[in-house]
Amino acid sequence: MVEFFSSWAKNLGLAIVIVSILEMLLPNNKNKKYIRVIMGIYVIFTIMSPLVSNKDKLELSSIDLNSYLEAGALANGTTINEAEEVNQASMDARIKELYIEELEKDITKKLEDKGYEVTSCKVDAELSNEDGESKINKIKLQVEKLQGSQTQSENSIEDKIVTRDSKSKTN
Secondary structure: OHHHHHHHHHHHHHHHHHHHHHHHHOOOOOOHHHHHHHHHHHHHHHHHHHHHHOOOOOOHHHOOHHHHHHHHHHHHOOOHHHHHHHHHHHHHHHHHHHHHHHHHHHHHHHHHHOOEEEEEEEEEEEOOOOOOOOEEEEEEEEEEEOOOOOOHHHHHHHHHHHHHHHHHHHO
C-alpha cells in the first residue's frame, strides 16, 4: 500500500513539473487557454488514474477502525470508555474556566466604561447542573473611582444626592 501511494505521488509530482514547464514555454496567444485546459485534464487524469485502476487495493470497508481505537487506548493504559470520560471531564472543566474568564472580562470592561478602575475581579459560578441552570454564586470586586472620569450627568446626579442629603440633615 505504501509503494502504491509512493509511486502515485512521484507520478503526480512529475506531471505537475511537466505542466509547469510547458506553461512557461507557451507563447501568449489565443490558443494558450485551450492548451491550459488540456494540461489541466492531464493533471486530473494523473490524479484519478491510479485510484480507478487499483480500486481493489483501496477497499476501505476491510479496515477495522475499532481495532485501531482499542490499540491506541491500550497503549495509553485505559479503555475506550475511560478515555472518553477523561476527555469529556477535561472539556467540561475548560468550558467552565472559559465561561468564568469571559464573565470577569465582561464585568471589568463594563465597570471601566463607567469610569472605574477594576483592581480585582473574581467570579464563582456553576455551569448547567442537573436542573439545566447556570448560576453565579459570588462576585468579588475591588474597584476605584478614576479621577476626572465623571461625566456631566454623573456630576449632576451626585450633586443632587449630596444636596438632598444635606437638606435632610439640616431640617
